[in-house]
Amino acid sequence: MSSRSSLSVTDLTFSWPDGTPVLDGLSLALGPGRAGLVGRNGSGKSTLLRLLAGHLTPRSGTIRYAGSLGYLPQDLTLRVGSRVDDVLGIGATRAALRAVESGDVSKAVFETVGDDWDVEERATALLDRLGLRLGLDQPVGEMSGGEAVLLGLAAELLREPDVLLLDEPTNNLDQTAHTRLHEAVEAFSGVLLVVSHDRELLEHVDRIGDLHDGGIRWYGGTFTAYEEAxxxxxxxxxxxxxxxxxxxxxxxxxxxxxxxxxxxxxxxxxxxxxxxxxxxxxxxxxxxxxxxxxxxxxxxxxxxxxxxxxxxxxxxxLVRDDAVIHVDLPGTEVPSGRVVLSLVDLVLRHGENEPLDLEVRGPERIALVGRNGAGKTTLLRTITGQVEPASGRADLRVPARLLPQRIDVLDDDLSVVDNVARFSPDADNNARRARLARFLFRGRAADQPVATLSGGERFRAALAALLLAEPAPQLLLLDEPTNNLDVASVDQLVSALENHRGALVVASHDEAFLDRIGITRTVDLSRRAAG
Structure with a gap:
């Protein structure tokens, strides 16, 4: 890794195929150090990183970087069945090392090894530093979202890039994994550009770039200094x-x-x-x-x-638009004594295997917490019948809706308003549009195809579809809902949930968010203790 690592962009312009502009003449220059990139959902943060990584082609402009480049996308998926060493990109090197140990001295084998004679030791040490107890021969299997992110980060760090791009790397990470990632960020000595809504992570950077109206304005210091400025x-x-x-x-x-x-x-x-x-x-x-x-x-x-x-x-x-969601959901109201969910001796197929007993009444707000892999996502999917339990039962007694991490409840080929129609077929078009306006999809915005939406806009559309569904959901299940949301969008989500009058079960590592939505009880799946 060179001390002269650099990343520069000149007059970068990009529009989507339908002509929607994203970036207009953007320029930036970064040397060694840690830079955070923030901005409203839809402002083009992830698009910019994809352009820098070569996954998209700009309409005009130039991108230059010195040395090698690493990129960790926010929607990282790992192929089930692949081995850890393949994900890390060292499978072929390890096979060549085994061949050398067996007496193979061919030129091809030595070329494959190159200078990476200690790659296994470096990989094992890196996995351990990130808190991943994984063997290099181990199949990936059913990893949690947080474990997948850390393994993807390990793959990038193992290549020792001069420039590293991270897109929302703290999504799905528990508190221990957060700490490990913060340490990795602070230890990186090249050019680091991280897109994140995570305030804690952004306190570990040297400068903040605010992407707004297609350009970036830089502020020296951490996220706190940026907010004050x-x-x-x-x-x-x-x-x-x-x-x-x-x-x-x-x-x-x-x-x-x-x-x-x-x-x-x-x-x-x-x-x-x-x-x-x-x-x-x-x-x-x-x-x-x-x-x-x-x-x-x-x-x-x-x-x-x-x-x-x-x-x-x-x-x-010069005045930012801080529009908030305004929604009234009287149909979601549940009497305080009514049981809406009952879990009896429930053993999950993935995660902790101790039986779980839980009763949710009325408008309770329950937080599911625990380490990555404890089974939070599996539990939510079991409650809604998407996954069968290993044993025991989950009795759901009211209409419920689940907003999953990957927000796959929407049809990309349909518009926002047509997606809402799938969940509320009996409402007329004017009523749907009036409701969508309260979720900030006004006029032509409601006619956008879901495939063109940013992560935050897609989340807002999915939230609208679920909360406006028929019958009204009296139990709302949310799986890491603040992932990929900027600060303003989190405020919008809090505003919407304040008007949900039913029960709420939320799996989240975002402690600040849980405090704001009025959690009444916490269930730690790592310890099976409720409090």
Whole structure:
């Protein structure tokens, strides 16, 4: 890894095939160090990383980096049945090492090994550092989402890239794995660019880039310093808007007063002309002079108003849109004493194998926590009947809906409003659109194909489809719902859940989020202890 590692982008422009612009003339230059990239969902963060990694082709612009490049996408999937060493990219090297040990001295074998004689030791040490108790010959099997992310990160770090791109790497990680990843980020000595909504991770970077309207603005320091700087900017921008609005009102008032005065003068002139008290030639000259003066006067005030309106528009451009979801869900209400879910001697097919007994009543809000692989996702899928239990039973007594981690409840080929129609077939189109507007899909936005949505927009569409479903879900199950959501989108989710009046079971590692949604009970699947 070179100390002169660098990444540079010049005039990068990218649009989707339908013409929707994403990046417009974006430029950046990064040297060794850790940079975080933030921005609203749909602003193009993941698209930018895919462009940098060569997975997408820009419409124009150049991308240059010194040395080798590593990339960990947010939607990493591992082929079940593949071995750990294959995922790490060292399967062929290990086979060559075994051949050398067996006496094979062919040129091809030595070329395969290259300088990687200690690759097995380095790989094992790296897995251990990331908290992965995996053998190199071990099949991947049914790994949790968090374990898959860490194994993917291990594969990138083992290659020792000069430039490393990470897209939402803390998704699905438990607290121990979070700590391991933070340590790996701090130890990386090349160019690191990480897209994340994780405040804790972003406290480990040296600078923050804010991707907004197709360009990046950089702020020195951690996420806390960025938030403070942005809050100051927004306060000044809002003050500028108030001042500009006052100026527009003043200019409109002065234009109206000027027009009133000019109209009064014209009436007086018409009366004098009609009386015949002045010669016609004198009156004509006076009238022409008055018209010219009136035109200049009116034009002056109109120009001032136009200038004030332009300054107002410019000031408004600097104020961020922090739209929030507004939704009322009275159909989800459940009496406090009613049992909505009962788990009896339930043993999961994956995860911890101790029997689980749990009763959920009324509008309880339960957090499922535990280490990666403890069975949180399996439990949610068992409750909804997608996975059969190893033994025991799950009795679901009210309408329920599950929002999975991968948000695969939507049909990519359909629009947002048509997806909602799949869940609420009896509602008319106007009613669906009115409801979608409260989830910030207004007008043409409701007609977008789901395949074109960003991660946060897709989440919001799925949430709308589930919460507006018929019958209304009186038990809502969420699996790591804040994954891939920016700060504003998390605020929107909290707003929507505040209006859900039924029971809630949430699997999440996001402690700040769990605090905000009013969790009433916690179930730790690692310890089978409820509190």
């Amino acid at each position: 942005l809050a100051g900017e927004q306060e000044r921008a809002e003050r500028s808007v108030r001042n500009a609005e006052a100026d527009v009102r003043r200019q409109r008032r002065e234009l109206a007063e000027a027009q009133t005065r000019l109209a009064r003068r014209e009436r007086v002139g018409n009366k004098v002309s009609a009386s015949g008290s002045q010669p016609r030639i004198v009156m004509g000259a006076w009238k022409r002079k008055a018209q010219v003066a009136a035109g200049k006067h009116r034009g002056l005030h109109e120009d001032r108003l136009a200038t004030a309106q332009g300054e107002l528009a410019a000031a408004e451009e």
